[in-house]
Amino acid sequence: MFLSQGAHACADRKDFMASEYTIRDLASEFEVTTRTIRFYEDQGLLMPERRGQHRIFSLRDRIRLRLILRGKRLGFSLAEIREIIDMYDEQPGEVGQLEHFLEKLEMRRADLQEKLNDIEMTLSELDAVEAVCRQRLTDMKKGKAAE
Amino acid sequence: MFLSQGAHACADRKDFMASEYTIRDLASEFEVTTRTIRFYEDQGLLMPERRGQHRIFSLRDRIRLRLILRGKRLGFSLAEIREIIDMYDEQPGEVGQLEHFLEKLEMRRADLQEKLNDIEMTLSELDAVEAVCRQRLTDMKKGKAAE
Protein backbone atom coordinates (compact mmCIF):
# COMPACT_ATOMS: atom_id res chain seq x y z
CA MET A 1 0.00 0.00 0.00
CA PHE A 2 1.05 3.53 -0.44
CA LEU A 3 -1.71 5.78 0.83
CA SER A 4 -3.64 5.80 4.07
CA GLN A 5 -3.71 2.33 5.45
CA GLY A 6 -2.39 2.25 8.98
CA ALA A 7 -3.01 4.48 11.93
CA HIS A 8 0.67 5.27 12.45
CA ALA A 9 1.76 5.85 8.86
CA CYS A 10 0.15 9.24 8.59
CA ALA A 11 2.97 11.53 9.59
CA ASP A 12 4.89 11.73 6.33
CA ARG A 13 1.78 11.56 4.22
CA LYS A 14 0.36 14.92 5.03
CA ASP A 15 2.15 16.75 2.25
CA PHE A 16 0.20 15.09 -0.54
CA MET A 17 -2.81 13.78 1.30
CA ALA A 18 -4.63 16.93 0.30
CA SER A 19 -4.81 15.85 -3.32
CA GLU A 20 -4.79 12.04 -3.39
CA TYR A 21 -7.14 9.56 -1.78
CA THR A 22 -7.70 5.84 -1.77
CA ILE A 23 -11.16 4.51 -2.20
CA ARG A 24 -11.29 3.86 1.52
CA ASP A 25 -10.29 7.41 2.36
CA LEU A 26 -13.34 8.71 0.57
CA ALA A 27 -15.62 5.93 1.73
CA SER A 28 -14.73 6.65 5.36
CA GLU A 29 -14.94 10.40 5.03
CA PHE A 30 -18.36 10.39 3.40
CA GLU A 31 -19.69 7.27 5.07
CA VAL A 32 -20.51 5.34 1.92
CA THR A 33 -19.35 1.89 0.89
CA THR A 34 -16.55 1.29 -1.57
CA ARG A 35 -19.16 -0.40 -3.73
CA THR A 36 -21.01 2.87 -3.97
CA ILE A 37 -17.90 4.72 -5.06
CA ARG A 38 -17.07 2.13 -7.68
CA PHE A 39 -20.64 2.31 -8.87
CA TYR A 40 -20.38 6.05 -9.28
CA GLU A 41 -17.19 5.57 -11.26
CA ASP A 42 -18.99 3.04 -13.40
CA GLN A 43 -21.68 5.61 -14.08
CA GLY A 44 -19.08 8.10 -15.18
CA LEU A 45 -19.49 10.37 -12.20
CA LEU A 46 -15.98 9.86 -10.86
CA MET A 47 -12.80 9.37 -12.84
CA PRO A 48 -9.97 8.18 -10.62
CA GLU A 49 -6.63 7.46 -12.20
CA ARG A 50 -5.12 4.01 -11.83
CA ARG A 51 -1.80 3.38 -10.19
CA GLY A 52 -1.06 -0.25 -10.83
CA GLN A 53 -4.37 -1.93 -10.18
CA HIS A 54 -5.57 0.54 -7.57
CA ARG A 55 -7.70 3.63 -7.93
CA ILE A 56 -6.29 6.99 -6.95
CA PHE A 57 -8.85 9.70 -6.42
CA SER A 58 -8.00 13.35 -6.91
CA LEU A 59 -9.28 16.39 -5.09
CA ARG A 60 -11.63 16.92 -8.01
CA ASP A 61 -13.08 13.43 -7.47
CA ARG A 62 -13.57 14.23 -3.83
CA ILE A 63 -15.39 17.43 -4.64
CA ARG A 64 -17.53 15.60 -7.17
CA LEU A 65 -18.40 12.95 -4.62
CA ARG A 66 -19.50 15.63 -2.24
CA LEU A 67 -21.71 17.09 -4.96
CA ILE A 68 -23.13 13.68 -5.80
CA LEU A 69 -24.15 13.02 -2.22
CA ARG A 70 -25.63 16.46 -1.90
CA GLY A 71 -27.68 15.80 -4.99
CA LYS A 72 -28.85 12.51 -3.54
CA ARG A 73 -29.99 14.20 -0.38
CA LEU A 74 -32.09 16.47 -2.55
CA GLY A 75 -33.71 13.52 -4.29
CA PHE A 76 -32.01 13.86 -7.66
CA SER A 77 -31.33 10.72 -9.65
CA LEU A 78 -27.76 9.96 -10.62
CA ALA A 79 -28.63 10.94 -14.19
CA GLU A 80 -29.81 14.34 -13.03
CA ILE A 81 -26.80 14.68 -10.78
CA ARG A 82 -24.51 13.96 -13.68
CA GLU A 83 -26.21 16.73 -15.64
CA ILE A 84 -25.82 19.16 -12.80
CA ILE A 85 -22.22 18.57 -11.85
CA ASP A 86 -21.15 18.32 -15.45
CA MET A 87 -22.26 21.92 -15.73
CA TYR A 88 -19.54 22.82 -13.28
CA ASP A 89 -16.84 21.65 -15.69
CA GLU A 90 -18.47 21.71 -19.10
CA GLN A 91 -18.69 25.34 -20.24
CA PRO A 92 -19.13 24.93 -24.01
CA GLY A 93 -17.11 26.95 -26.47
CA GLU A 94 -19.68 27.91 -29.07
CA VAL A 95 -22.11 30.76 -28.72
CA GLY A 96 -25.13 28.63 -29.63
CA GLN A 97 -24.09 25.93 -27.23
CA LEU A 98 -23.53 28.50 -24.55
CA GLU A 99 -27.02 29.84 -24.97
CA HIS A 100 -28.48 26.36 -24.80
CA PHE A 101 -26.36 25.81 -21.74
CA LEU A 102 -27.89 28.85 -20.10
CA GLU A 103 -31.33 27.43 -20.78
CA LYS A 104 -30.41 24.19 -19.05
CA LEU A 105 -29.08 26.22 -16.16
CA GLU A 106 -32.37 28.04 -15.93
CA MET A 107 -34.30 24.78 -15.86
CA ARG A 108 -32.16 23.44 -13.05
CA ARG A 109 -32.62 26.65 -11.18
CA ALA A 110 -36.39 26.41 -11.54
CA ASP A 111 -36.28 22.83 -10.30
CA LEU A 112 -34.29 23.82 -7.25
CA GLN A 113 -36.55 26.77 -6.64
CA GLU A 114 -39.56 24.48 -6.60
CA LYS A 115 -37.86 22.22 -4.10
CA LEU A 116 -37.05 25.25 -2.00
CA ASN A 117 -40.68 26.30 -2.00
CA ASP A 118 -41.73 22.79 -1.09
CA ILE A 119 -39.35 22.80 1.83
CA GLU A 120 -40.48 26.14 3.12
CA MET A 121 -44.10 25.11 2.97
CA THR A 122 -43.35 21.92 4.83
CA LEU A 123 -41.30 23.75 7.42
CA SER A 124 -44.01 26.27 8.12
CA GLU A 125 -46.58 23.50 8.37
CA LEU A 126 -44.39 21.71 10.87
CA ASP A 127 -44.20 25.00 12.77
CA ALA A 128 -47.98 25.03 12.96
CA VAL A 129 -48.11 21.42 14.11
CA GLU A 130 -45.51 22.12 16.74
CA ALA A 131 -47.39 25.17 18.00
CA VAL A 132 -50.58 23.17 18.45
CA CYS A 133 -48.59 20.43 20.11
CA ARG A 134 -46.88 22.72 22.59
CA GLN A 135 -50.16 24.36 23.39
CA ARG A 136 -51.74 21.04 24.22
CA LEU A 137 -48.71 20.10 26.26
CA THR A 138 -48.92 23.17 28.48
CA ASP A 139 -52.69 22.74 28.71
CA MET A 140 -52.25 19.19 29.93
CA LYS A 141 -49.62 20.17 32.44
CA LYS A 142 -51.84 22.96 33.73
CA GLY A 143 -54.72 20.53 34.05
CA LYS A 144 -52.52 18.18 35.98
CA ALA A 145 -51.32 20.93 38.28
CA ALA A 146 -54.90 22.00 38.96
CA GLU A 147 -56.10 18.67 40.34
CA MET B 1 -71.00 6.00 -12.73
CA PHE B 2 -71.83 8.72 -10.37
CA LEU B 3 -68.95 11.15 -10.22
CA SER B 4 -66.99 12.89 -12.94
CA GLN B 5 -67.11 10.82 -16.06
CA GLY B 6 -68.41 12.80 -19.00
CA ALA B 7 -67.67 16.28 -20.24
CA HIS B 8 -71.27 17.43 -20.08
CA ALA B 9 -72.34 15.89 -16.80
CA CYS B 10 -70.52 18.45 -14.70
CA ALA B 11 -73.19 21.07 -14.14
CA ASP B 12 -75.07 19.47 -11.28
CA ARG B 13 -71.95 18.02 -9.75
CA LYS B 14 -70.34 21.18 -8.57
CA ASP B 15 -72.09 21.24 -5.22
CA PHE B 16 -70.29 18.21 -3.85
CA MET B 17 -67.30 18.00 -6.13
CA ALA B 18 -65.36 19.91 -3.54
CA SER B 19 -65.30 16.97 -1.20
CA GLU B 20 -65.53 13.79 -3.29
CA TYR B 21 -63.30 12.54 -6.05
CA THR B 22 -62.96 9.46 -8.19
CA ILE B 23 -59.57 7.93 -8.66
CA ARG B 24 -59.45 9.49 -12.10
CA ASP B 25 -60.23 12.94 -10.77
CA LEU B 26 -57.14 12.83 -8.61
CA ALA B 27 -55.00 11.10 -11.19
CA SER B 28 -55.79 13.79 -13.75
CA GLU B 29 -55.39 16.67 -11.35
CA PHE B 30 -52.00 15.55 -10.07
CA GLU B 31 -50.79 13.87 -13.26
CA VAL B 32 -50.13 10.48 -11.77
CA THR B 33 -51.49 7.10 -12.84
CA THR B 34 -54.35 5.35 -11.10
CA ARG B 35 -51.88 2.61 -10.34
CA THR B 36 -49.85 5.07 -8.32
CA ILE B 37 -52.87 6.14 -6.33
CA ARG B 38 -53.88 2.55 -5.62
CA PHE B 39 -50.32 1.85 -4.60
CA TYR B 40 -50.40 4.70 -2.12
CA GLU B 41 -53.62 3.36 -0.71
CA ASP B 42 -52.00 -0.04 -0.44
CA GLN B 43 -49.18 1.55 1.53
CA GLY B 44 -51.66 3.11 3.91
CA LEU B 45 -51.09 6.66 2.73
CA LEU B 46 -54.59 7.17 1.40
CA MET B 47 -57.83 5.80 2.82
CA PRO B 48 -60.67 6.24 0.36
CA GLU B 49 -64.08 4.90 1.32
CA ARG B 50 -65.79 2.37 -0.89
CA ARG B 51 -69.10 2.96 -2.53
CA GLY B 52 -70.03 -0.34 -4.06
CA GLN B 53 -66.83 -1.54 -5.63
CA HIS B 54 -65.44 1.92 -6.39
CA ARG B 55 -63.17 4.14 -4.37
CA ILE B 56 -64.37 7.54 -3.26
CA PHE B 57 -61.66 9.94 -2.20
CA SER B 58 -62.31 12.70 0.27
CA LEU B 59 -60.84 16.17 0.47
CA ARG B 60 -58.52 14.82 3.12
CA ASP B 61 -57.25 12.18 0.69
CA ARG B 62 -56.66 14.87 -1.87
CA ILE B 63 -54.68 16.95 0.57
CA ARG B 64 -52.70 13.90 1.58
CA LEU B 65 -51.93 13.12 -2.04
CA ARG B 66 -50.63 16.62 -2.50
CA LEU B 67 -48.39 16.16 0.53
CA ILE B 68 -47.17 12.81 -0.73
CA LEU B 69 -46.14 14.24 -4.07
CA ARG B 70 -44.46 17.17 -2.42
CA GLY B 71 -42.51 14.75 -0.27
CA LYS B 72 -41.50 12.82 -3.33
CA ARG B 73 -40.21 15.94 -5.02
CA LEU B 74 -38.02 16.45 -1.98
CA GLY B 75 -36.59 12.97 -2.24
CA PHE B 76 -38.32 11.42 0.74
CA SER B 77 -39.21 7.74 0.62
CA LEU B 78 -42.83 6.78 1.06
CA ALA B 79 -41.96 5.51 4.54
CA GLU B 80 -40.58 8.89 5.48
CA ILE B 81 -43.53 10.62 3.88
CA ARG B 82 -45.90 8.50 5.91
CA GLU B 83 -44.09 9.56 9.06
CA ILE B 84 -44.30 13.20 8.09
CA ILE B 85 -47.92 13.43 7.04
CA ASP B 86 -49.04 11.24 9.88
CA MET B 87 -47.75 13.98 12.12
CA TYR B 88 -50.39 16.26 10.68
CA ASP B 89 -53.18 14.02 12.03
CA GLU B 90 -51.63 12.06 14.85
CA GLN B 91 -51.24 14.37 17.85
CA PRO B 92 -50.89 11.88 20.71
CA GLY B 93 -52.83 12.28 23.92
CA GLU B 94 -50.25 11.42 26.55
CA VAL B 95 -47.66 13.84 27.84
CA GLY B 96 -44.81 11.40 27.34
CA GLN B 97 -45.93 10.62 23.82
CA LEU B 98 -46.30 14.29 23.09
CA GLU B 99 -42.75 14.95 24.13
CA HIS B 100 -41.48 12.13 22.00
CA PHE B 101 -43.57 13.54 19.20
CA LEU B 102 -41.85 16.88 19.56
CA GLU B 103 -38.50 15.13 19.25
CA LYS B 104 -39.56 13.53 16.01
CA LEU B 105 -40.72 16.90 14.79
CA GLU B 106 -37.33 18.34 15.58
CA MET B 107 -35.59 15.60 13.62
CA ARG B 108 -37.75 16.23 10.60
CA ARG B 109 -37.08 19.89 10.88
CA ALA B 110 -33.34 19.29 10.98
CA ASP B 111 -33.62 17.06 7.93
CA LEU B 112 -35.52 19.72 6.03
CA GLN B 113 -33.10 22.37 7.15
CA GLU B 114 -30.20 20.36 5.76
CA LYS B 115 -31.98 20.02 2.45
CA LEU B 116 -32.60 23.74 2.46
CA ASN B 117 -28.92 24.41 3.00
CA ASP B 118 -28.03 21.98 0.24
CA ILE B 119 -30.35 23.78 -2.13
CA GLU B 120 -29.05 27.19 -1.30
CA MET B 121 -25.47 26.06 -1.83
CA THR B 122 -26.36 24.55 -5.15
CA LEU B 123 -28.27 27.62 -6.22
CA SER B 124 -25.41 29.95 -5.41
CA GLU B 125 -23.00 27.67 -7.24
CA LEU B 126 -25.24 27.75 -10.26
CA ASP B 127 -25.22 31.53 -9.95
CA ALA B 128 -21.46 31.47 -10.16
CA VAL B 129 -21.48 29.15 -13.16
CA GLU B 130 -24.00 31.38 -14.87
CA ALA B 131 -21.95 34.47 -14.20
CA VAL B 132 -18.86 32.91 -15.77
CA CYS B 133 -20.96 31.71 -18.63
CA ARG B 134 -22.50 35.10 -19.35
CA GLN B 135 -19.13 36.73 -19.13
CA ARG B 136 -17.71 34.39 -21.74
CA LEU B 137 -20.74 34.97 -23.90
CA THR B 138 -20.33 38.72 -23.97
CA ASP B 139 -16.59 38.29 -24.48
CA MET B 140 -17.21 36.09 -27.48
CA LYS B 141 -19.71 38.49 -28.94
CA LYS B 142 -17.30 41.36 -28.42
CA GLY B 143 -14.58 39.34 -30.09
CA LYS B 144 -16.88 38.65 -32.99
CA ALA B 145 -17.86 42.30 -33.26
CA ALA B 146 -14.19 43.31 -33.28
CA GLU B 147 -13.17 41.26 -36.28
Add this chain to the structure above:
DNA sequence: AAAACACTTTACGTTAACGTAAAGGTAAAT
Protein backbone atom coordinates in the same frame (compact mmCIF):
# COMPACT_ATOMS: atom_id res chain seq x y z
C1' DA C 1 -78.84 -6.80 -26.52
C1' DA C 2 -74.47 -5.42 -27.47
C1' DA C 3 -70.84 -2.41 -27.20
C1' DA C 4 -68.34 1.00 -24.75
C1' DC C 5 -66.73 2.86 -20.58
C1' DA C 6 -64.86 3.29 -16.04
C1' DC C 7 -63.63 0.93 -12.44
C1' DT C 8 -61.83 -3.36 -9.96
C1' DT C 9 -58.30 -7.20 -8.35
C1' DT C 10 -54.37 -10.13 -9.20
C1' DA C 11 -50.02 -10.78 -10.56
C1' DC C 12 -45.83 -10.66 -12.99
C1' DG C 13 -42.27 -7.15 -15.01
C1' DT C 14 -39.06 -3.23 -14.66
C1' DT C 15 -35.62 0.29 -13.25
C1' DA C 16 -32.37 2.63 -10.23
C1' DA C 17 -29.08 2.19 -6.87
C1' DC C 18 -26.79 -0.18 -4.76
C1' DG C 19 -25.78 -4.99 -1.42
C1' DT C 20 -23.34 -9.11 -1.12
C1' DA C 21 -20.56 -12.93 -1.98
C1' DA C 22 -16.82 -15.21 -4.58
C1' DA C 23 -12.32 -15.49 -6.38
C1' DG C 24 -8.09 -13.44 -7.05
C1' DG C 25 -3.79 -9.84 -7.09
C1' DT C 26 -0.14 -7.47 -4.42
C1' DA C 27 2.32 -5.53 -0.70
C1' DA C 28 3.52 -5.39 4.24
C1' DA C 29 4.04 -7.67 8.62
C1' DT C 30 5.12 -11.77 11.18
Add this chain to the structure above:
DNA sequence: ATTTACCTTTACGTTAACGTAAAGTGTTTT
Protein backbone atom coordinates in the same frame (compact mmCIF):
# COMPACT_ATOMS: atom_id res chain seq x y z
C1' DA D 1 7.31 -18.06 3.61
C1' DT D 2 2.94 -17.39 4.95
C1' DT D 3 -0.44 -14.85 7.00
C1' DT D 4 -2.78 -10.32 7.00
C1' DA D 5 -4.55 -6.28 4.89
C1' DC D 6 -6.35 -3.82 1.24
C1' DC D 7 -7.44 -3.64 -3.14
C1' DT D 8 -9.49 -5.65 -7.60
C1' DT D 9 -13.20 -7.66 -11.03
C1' DT D 10 -17.30 -10.35 -11.93
C1' DA D 11 -21.72 -11.43 -11.13
C1' DC D 12 -25.93 -12.48 -9.01
C1' DG D 13 -29.36 -10.58 -5.32
C1' DT D 14 -32.36 -6.98 -3.30
C1' DT D 15 -35.58 -3.08 -2.41
C1' DA D 16 -38.63 0.73 -3.52
C1' DA D 17 -41.89 2.44 -6.48
C1' DC D 18 -44.32 1.80 -9.53
C1' DG D 19 -45.51 -0.17 -14.98
C1' DT D 20 -48.14 -3.25 -17.50
C1' DA D 21 -51.15 -6.73 -18.92
C1' DA D 22 -55.06 -9.87 -18.00
C1' DA D 23 -59.48 -10.90 -16.58
C1' DG D 24 -63.67 -9.57 -14.38
C1' DT D 25 -67.73 -6.27 -12.57
C1' DG D 26 -71.11 -2.91 -13.09
C1' DT D 27 -73.23 1.13 -15.70
C1' DT D 28 -74.39 3.65 -19.75
C1' DT D 29 -74.75 4.51 -24.29
C1' DT D 30 -76.06 2.78 -28.90
